[in-house]
Amino acid sequence: MVTLAVSILLLAIGIPLFQGITASSRSSTQANALVEAITLARNEAVKRGAAVSVCARATNTDTPALMACGTAAEWATFGWFVFTDAAGTTPGDYEPPSETVLRLWGPARAVISTTATSVSYRGSGELLTAAAVTFDAYKSGCTGNNLRRVTVSPVGRLSTTVGACP
Numbered sequence: 001m002v003t004l005a006v007s008i009l010l011l012a013i014g015i016p017l018f019q020g021i022t023a024s025s026r027s028s029t030q031a032n033a034l035v036e037a038i039t040l041a042r043n044e045a046v047k048r049g050a051a052v053s054v055c056a057r058a059t060n061t062d063t064p065a066l067m068a069c070g071t072a073a074e075w076a077t078f079g080w081f082v083f084t085d086a087a088g089t090t091p092g093d094y095e096p097p098s099e100t101v102l103r104l105w106g107p108a109r110a111v112i113s114t115t116a117t118s119v120s121y122r123g124s125g126e127l128l129t130a131a132a133v134t135f136d137a138y139k140s141g142c143t144g145n146n147l148r149r150v151t152v153s154p155v156g157r158l159s160t161t162v163g164a165c166p
Helices: 002-048 072-078
Strands: 052-056 080-084 101-105 111-113 118-121 133-138 147-152 158-163
Touching: 002 052, 002 080, 002 101, 002 118, 002 133, 002 147, 002 158, 052 072, 072 111
Parallel strands: none
Antiparallel strands: 052 080, 052 118, 080 101, 111 133, 133 147, 147 158
């Protein structure tokens, strides 16, 4: 009977703690995946001396000729991809066949909140836009300080911070 009482007590304490760890881990994983994609875009832009972008995927297709950039709300829905932005007609807008997909990521397992539809780098490694870009990654139903914020400065540098859930 004492063993059962101790087990119930440990479960009562452990389950909420485990849920918090899971939420933190999921937020960190998604933020790290965004950092990986944005870093790849910047590195490729500098290496190629040309514009490279990362944008939300509009559909779940893996066929480059059928891919398109999505809206700011679609980063978590279908994932994102990095591509050469050679056409130059609309920065951050994928235009096959003159542009090449370098890598793609699948749907996120967390909420990704941003107003950006893409992040585009010049060949110098700076953003094509003059404003910073911010992404918030968190698990649905997030509580506490389990939000991860990824910020890209106008000079192209990344920073990741921990914040309170919305």
